[in-house]
Amino acid sequence: MNILSEQQARARQLSLPRDGLLTGVSEQFIAELQLQGTFVEYNQQTIVNVGRPADYIFCVISGRVDLSRRHDDFGKTHVATLGPGQWYGEREVFLRVPAEEEAFAAGEVILWTIPPDILRDLFFASPGAVQLLFNFGILVAQKLATKTPAEVA
Numbered sequence: 607m608n609i610l611s612e613q614q615a616r617a618r619q620l621s622l623p624r625d626g627l628l629t630g631v632s633e634q635f636i637a638e639l640q641l642q643g644t645f646v647e648y649n650q651q652t653i654v655n656v657g658r659p660a661d662y663i664f665c666v667i668s669g670r671v672d673l674s675r676r677h678d679d680f681g682k683t684h685v686a687t688l689g690p691g692q693w694y695g696e697r698e699v700f701l702r703v704p705a706e707e708e709a710f711a712a713g714e715v716i717l718w719t720i721p722p723d724i725l726r727d728l729f730f731a732s733p734g735a736v737q738l739l740f741n742f743g744i745l746v747a748q749k750l751a752t753k754t755p756a757e758v759a
């Protein structure tokens with residue numbers, strides 16, 4: 607893991623995507639949001655461990671993040687791959703619970719990360735955050751809608 611400085615991020619022209627979860631969010635708030643987070647590089651490393659709460663909500667800037675779940679016999683099943691512009695940890699905005707999936711950097715990956723408590727503070731402090739909060743709610747609701755009733759309970 608390598609935490610990038612503001613200068614390194616600027617030199618690489620890294621920025622949050624303006625679509626997906628940030629659709630409809632003002633440029634001013636996106637700039638404020640980006641300054642509150644950190645760009646981090648991973649290479650073939652575990653980002654989030656199963657059974658532990660995620661320390662950060664993240665957006666994939668480049669590369670791929672593989673998500674997998676463990677079986678009772680400690681094997682793993684691949685459940686999804688996240689690419690640029692996709693987010694992980696949105697549940698942490700509302701509820702701090704152990705992660706159900708392992709997030710693993712499949713090669714070189716750059717993420718933008720923000721601790722859930724800082725994001726929550728922004729929701730209360732900035733009127734520009736209302737659209738992002740709404741978008742998070744839609745994403746969580748979509749994920750719940752795809753789970754079976756037994757998985758939700």
